[in-house]
Amino acid sequence: VVGDGVVESDIGDIDCGDGHTDCFDTYAAGSTVILTATGTRGSTFQEWGHGCAGVAGPGVSVPMSQAFACSAIFSRTFTITVDGDGVVSTDAGQSCGDSFLNLCTVDGVPATLTATPDSGQRFIGWSGDCSGSDDVYVLDGDEAACTAVFAPPPPALTVVVVGGGN
Numbered sequence: 001v002v003g004d005g006v007v008e009s010d011i012g013d014i015d016c017g018d019g020h021t022d023c024f025d026t027y028a029a030g031s032t033v034i035l036t037a038t039g040t041r042g043s044t045f046q047e048w049g050h051g052c053a054g055v056a057g058p059g060v061s062v063p064m065s066q067a068f069a070c071s072a073i074f075s076r077t078f079t080i081t082v083d084g085d086g087v088v089s090t091d092a093g094q095s096c097g098d099s100f101l102n103l104c105t106v107d108g109v110p111a112t113l114t115a116t117p118d119s120g121q122r123f124i125g126w127s128g129d130c131s132g133s134d135d136v137y138v139l140d141g142d143e144a145a146c147t148a149v150f151a152p153p154p155p156a157l158t159v160v161v162v163g164g165g166n
Contacts, residue, residue, distance in 0.1 A: 003074030004043035004141070010034040017072070027064040035060050037072035042144045046073045078111070078139055081128070084150030085118040097148070111139045115148040124149040 001007055001017030008015050009025065011033060016023035018040045027033055037045045037058040045058040052060045052070035062068055080088050082097030089095045091112040115123045115135045125133035130146035137146070 001072050001074070002049070003039075003046075004041045004076060005037055005039045005045060005072060005074035007035050007037050007070075007072045010036070029064060031064045033062045033064060035062060035070060035072075037074070039074050039076075041076070041141070042078075043074040043076040046075050049073055076141065078143055079145040080113065081145070081147040082150070083127075083147050084124075085121045086123060086148060086150035087116050087118075088148045089114050089116065110141070113137045113139065113146070113148070115150070117150045120152060121150045122153050124151050 001023075004018060006015065006017040006020055007023075011031070012025040012027060013022050014025050014033075014035065035052070037048070039045055047053070048055045048060055049071035050069045052062070058072075060070065062070065080096055082088055085097075087095055087097040091114075113130075113136070115126075115137075117123045123133075123135050125131070126137055127147045127149055128145045129143035130137050130139075139146075
């Protein structure tokens with residue numbers, strides 16, 4: 001199992017991935033085992049690998065005529081929202097905000113997000129499943145939706161002393 005997900009068998013004891021460790025079982029020759037892949041923590045099934053490569057969908061029938069190995073590959077998509085005037089870019093070259101969509105998705109973990117305010121704006125911080133005020137945030141896999149918040153700087157007040165006062 002690659003990524004966040006589990007593979008279970010319809011017969012026998014295969015329950016593998018995401019902390020489950022029953023990844024091997026023996027079956028009678030001539031039997032057919034159906035493996036089902038299910039994403040966890042916001043992941044979705046992408047594809048089968050090894051002996052099951054090329055099979056579409058999260059379910060695969062495995063005829064047991066010999067020893068067989070399959071792998072399931074999962075990926076995770078994160079939602080990034082931009083609130084205000086700025087751009088969020090990823091280390092993979094994706095961007096959202098400004099002339100881009102204010103709502104976009106990021107594929108894969110880990111991913112580094114960089115918040116860049118437009119001219120005359122400032123980055124306030126991250127909200128949702130992300131937190132902090134550093135303009136760089138590393139998605140570690142526990143987040144699902146993050147918002148980058150931008151705003152104009154607060155108004156400044158300048159006091160000018162005229163004459164001999166202090």
